[in-house]
Amino acid sequence: MTAATGAAAPSSLCVFTRSWRSSGAGLFAQSLVDGLLAEGAQVTFVCPPVENARFERPRPGLRRIRPPRERTGRASRPAKIVASLARMIGGAIGVLRARATCREVIVTIPDPLLFAVPMLALLRLTGARILFVAHDPLPHAWALPARWRRWEIAAHGACYRLASAVVVLSEPSRERLLAAFPTLRVPVSVIDHGVFLMGDPVPVPGSGMLLAFGTVRSNKGVLAAIEGTAMATRDGQSVRLVIAGGPHRDEADYVARCRAAAQAAGDAVDLRLGYVEDAVLERLIAECDALLMPYDDFHSQSGVAILAASNARPIIATRAGGIATLIDEGMPAVVLPRPAGAGDVAEGIAAFMATPAAVWRARADDYRAVMMERRSWPAIARRYIALAQQVSHAASLPG
Structure with a gap:
């Protein structure tokens, strides 16, 4: 199922997320709210105070409900637990407050399953119609031990079954979700990921710098990226790889291997572990020639690929998940085999460097125009509005 377009905005929509960072999933929710407002929707946005003040400015049609944030940085474990509980309870109360004026609720990155499932069930009991955005149909890393795996999968399934419609960001995600939950009777729609803009675009500089951005984890092929870049430099390629992103909390051994490989690679690789501020990311994008993405075991649309194209x-990159859709549309790319080893990455880098920067610059500029036409946030918001109307219409039919 693909959401229709071209419908007028429903009277009011609620958007709920726990993600307050103005990057990744948090930026997705904040940008979606911007798009819905641009399309004339009345939006109640339930989210802790966000990182970027631009998204907190008053705007016509916006009602803001702000649960408290969790504690980050240096705080005691009890203080962090109390703050997280306050956020989860505040978020649930905020959504129920929003329900007084909103029947359609878009949920993207909710609280942990122990809180999310009861909250969704309570919302449905009030007559709410839930559009649940499944960024990943199944998690990259499980929260519970293996012996509890089937219960964790069942809890994810409960979230989908409590929805009036599920939204995924790519066709591979839709296929994976339906394979994991073959008895699911809720409609599943594919709605594209919107653009991520980092200031005015800077032409490809021809610097020889490659960027790997995002959480350092095994399915993103970071180790292959490091070893492949080191191999390419030994083969005479004038390239340097900058890796910027936080370590995945459940893959400490893998991150340690990446640290060791980066150290062995010397000047060819610059590993920067930690949260990346917007200003730093904007500078990295401006300085790099391309993003390196040897992904595997990846099914959703890639926010990093969207960032690159935008x-x-x-x-x-490999054709993992929704990256294949972008490449088929004409996104300029050197395609790696999947899975990609260090040798494949080195060959891909050599192929990239063999094409003049001016050619990549022209192709990237052309595809950016396609992205802005198809995946601007107002265009994405129209599809959510249309889906909300479809759900509302279906609920009004007899039987």
Whole structure:
């Protein structure tokens, strides 16, 4: 099922998320709210105070409900637990307050399953119609031990079954969700990921710098990226790889291997572990020639690939998940085999460097225009509005 377009806005929508960072999933929710407002929707946005003040400014049609944030940085474990509980309870109360004026509720990155499932059930009991955005149909890393795996999968399934419609960001995600939950009777729609803009686009500089951005984890092929870049430099390629992103909390051994490989690679690899501020990311995008993405075991749309395309950068990547859709549309890319080993990455880098920067620059600029037409946030918001109307219409039919 693909959401229709072209419908007028429903009277009021609620958007709920726990993610307050103005990057990744948090930026997704904040940008979606911007798009819905641009399309004339009345929006109640339930989310802790967000990182970027631009998204907190008053706007016509916006009602803001702000649960408290969790504690980050240096705080005692009890203080963090109390703050997280306050956020989860505040979020649930905020959504129920929003329900007084909103029947359609878009949920994207809710609280942990122990809180999310009861909250969704309570919302449905009030007559709410839930559009649940499944960024990943099944998690990259499980929260519970293996012996509890079937219960954790069942809890994810409960979230989907409590929805009036589920939204995924790519066709591979839709296929994976339906394979994991073959008895699911809730409609599943594919709605694209919107653009991520980092200031005015800067032409591909021809610097020889490649960027790997995002959480350092095994399914993103970071180790292959490091070893492949080191191999490419030994083969005479004038390239340097910058890796910027936080370590995955459940893959400490893998992150340690990446640290060791980066150290062994010397000047060829610059590993920067930690949260990346917007200003730093904007500078990295401007300085790089391409983003390196040897992903595997990946099914959703890639926010990193969207970031690259939105800011006129080509990619050296596999066709994992929704990246394949972008490549088929014409996104400039050197395609790596899947899975990609260090040798494949080195060959991909050599192929990229063999094409003049001016050619990549022209192709990236052309595809950015396609992205802005198809995946601007107002265009994405129209599809959510249309889906909300479909759900509302279906609920009004007899039987």
